[in-house]
Amino acid sequence: MAANGSRVLQCCAVAFIESxxxxxxxxxxxxxQRYMSGSHIPNEEAVERCHRYVTQMEELKTQHxxxxxxxxxxxQQMRLYQEMMEKEINDCLQRSPWNIHRDALQHNTQTE
Numbered sequence: 001m002a003a004n005g006s007r008v009l010q011c012c013a014v015a016f017i018e019s020x021x022x023x024x025x026x027x028x029x030x031x032x033q034r035y036m037s038g039s040h041i042p043n044e045e046a047v048e049r050c051h052r053y054v055t056q057m058e059e060l061k062t063q064h065x066x067x068x069x070x071x072x073x074x075x076q077q078m079r080l081y082q083e084m085m086e087k088e089i090n091d092c093l094q095r096s097p098w099n100i101h102r103d104a105l106q107h108n109t110q111t112e
Contacts, residue, residue, distance in 0.1 A: 022032035034040035042050070 022029045025032065027035070031040070035042065
């Protein structure tokens with residue numbers, strides 16, 4: 001599950017980088033082009049904004065990992081519950097296989 005989570009994060013990171021544009025960074029097209037070409041160095045406010053974005057991404061990564069872990073745990077619990085229910089049903093059928101069928105047959109003949 002962790003490998004899948006890592007691939008999802010990588011995919012999200014790539015999608016995020018590919019979708020960066022002037023509008024998403026609250027920059028004019030000219031400012032964006034200057035930053036992208038390297039002819040302009042970000043001011044302190046821009047660096048702080050980037051730091052906030054990195055912090056947010058780290059928080060999202062942590063939250064995402066928690067969700068993946070919870071989903072994995074839930075899947076495991078569901079498998080265990082299903083196995084337990086199947087065992088109980090099979091045990092019940094082995095203890096009284098004819099009673100269940102006989103009662104159903106009696107019910108069907110009485111309703112006809």
